[in-house]
Amino acid sequence: MITERRQPPTTSTRNEEWKKVAINSPPVEDEEASEAPIVIEAIIGNHPVKRIHLDTGSGCEIMYEHCFLKLKAALRRMRKENASPLVGFSGERTWSLGEVTLNVTVGSIPRIRTEALTFMIVREKSPYKVILGRSAMRRMGMVPSPIHSIVKFPTPHGVGSVKTEPRPERQCAQVTALEQGESSKKGEAIEAETEKLYINNEYPEQHVSIGKQLPTECKRRLKEILQKNKDVFAWKPADMTGIPRKLKIGEENFDTQHRLNTRPHLEPIKQKRRSLASDTSTAVKEQVQDLVAVGILREVKYQSWVANPVMVKKHDGGWRMCVAFTDINKACPKDCYPLPEIDWKVESLVDFRLKCFLDAYKGYHQIQMHPKDEDKTAFYTTEGIFCYKKMSFGLKNAGAIYQRLVDKVFGRQIGRNLEAYVDDMSSKVDMKKICLWISRKPSEHSDQLT
Numbered sequence: 137m138i139t140e141r142r143q144p145p146t147t148s149t150r151n152e153e154w155k156k157v158a159i160n161s162p163p164v165e166d167e168e169a170s171e172a173p174i175v176i177e178a179i180i181g182n183h184p185v186k187r188i189h190l191d192t193g194s195g196c197e198i199m200y201e202h203c204f205l206k207l208k209a210a211l212r213r214m215r216k217e218n219a220s221p222l223v224g225f226s227g228e229r230t231w232s233l234g235e236v237t238l239n240v241t242v243g244s245i246p247r248i249r250t251e252a253l254t255f256m257i258v259r260e261k262s263p264y265k266v267i268l269g270r271s272a273m274r275r276m277g278m279v280p281s282p283i284h285s286i287v288k289f290p291t292p293h294g295v296g297s298v299k300t301e302p303r304p305e306r307q308c309a310q311v312t313a314l315e316q317g318e319s320s321k322k323g324e325a326i327e328a329e330t331e332k333l334y335i336n337n338e339y340p341e342q343h344v345s346i347g348k349q350l351p352t353e354c355k356r357r358l359k360e361i362l363q364k365n366k367d368v369f370a371w372k373p374a375d376m377t378g379i380p381r382k383l384k385i386g387e388e389n390f391d392t393q394h395r396l397n398t399r400p401h402l403e404p405i406k407q408k409r410r411s412l413a414s415d416t417s418t419a420v421k422e423q424v425q426d427l428v429a430v431g432i433l434r435e436v437k438y439q440s441w442v443a444n445p446v447m448v449k450k451h452d453g454g455w456r457m458c459v460a461f462t463d464i465n466k467a468c469p470k471d472c473y474p475l476p477e478i479d480w481k482v483e484s485l486v487d488f489r490l491k492c493f494l495d496a497y498k499g500y501h502q503i504q505m506h507p508k509d510e511d512k513t514a515f516y517t518t519e520g521i522f523c524y525k526k527m528s529f530g531l532k533n534a535g536a537i538y539q540r541l542v543d544k545v546f547g548r549q550i551g552r553n554l555e556a557y558v559d560d561m562s563s564k565v566d567m568k569k570i571c572l573w574i575s576r577k578p579s580e581h582s583d584q585l586t
Contacts, residue, residue, distance in 0.1 A: 194269030199255035203265035247296035471533035488564035
């Protein structure tokens, strides 16, 4: 709770020569220099507020909603409407909840500085309560020094200063990369435990991995049944038959289409087109042509929402095309369908000796978009503007939609001989069925594994 603190009256003076004082910082040794952001405490609207971040990259002052709601009711009523969006460095937009002008006091008596600042109120998750940008630093004469963990500013009684809060920020410092030797050793260990089976001569680069510890007869029979039923696998995008728009599961008619349900009062947003490098532009062109050929994309001429493609480098050196659906996602309500607990799914496999791990091939693309929402998934390319006819994994509720479909279709198997987490599935068989499966003829295998 933000408690109220009465601030002593400040005396105004016509002589503002004190604002022109020189502000210096002494040299600092390398081992004593700080890399932490400057996070200070100040008095805002007669309330002491902690976790205030001084951000030289921000062009305005931000007050997060969780801080604004703790202010006195009289201060909250000072909020004014503001329809201007906040634009990030990558072009994403965040709509404010309004603005409020409050007195901000920094420093310790007698060296304090008070100015009236206008804050944009934002509803976002953040470890900070307030962000002071460049405009606030200019008005208050602040000179931040991250390596000294301090900010200095002129006052009528000399140069004031505020040191950063003692709690250092570790959000990014904890992210470390594995050494190249460590990652390669882990990959070699996994490959050493598996054996590759090539079951389709038309696609020699694709294989199935099985455990080397399986009995020889089991591996031989397994290869036979996989080769016999290789037509059930999707070897290329054209092999995906897709999910019908309507399914009848038992006595229930289930609508499988993905609807965006955009809020009708929001105006569509067409993002400013961002240019791509020559290699990524060529990769976009090739992937778009492939997806158009298999019916996942189509060209759209009259667009409402338009986004930009984003290319992500894959581990094998290729490119994965994503779409920045930031704006359309903000306009859609969240589907709160729960995803399974991944820990429970893993524990449920412990008692089963034979497990088969499956990854749905372009799983999200098997769910069709509702025809009225296809145009809203449009994105720029050098060949024109295209939209998705099938669900894209970048959409807000894609995971919940896919999980609901999997739970409906495999409802009788999940928990018995199948576990599923979105598009990752695992079938499981106990040891008795393995022994019985090996002893039976190949023609009887289907009865033993269901």
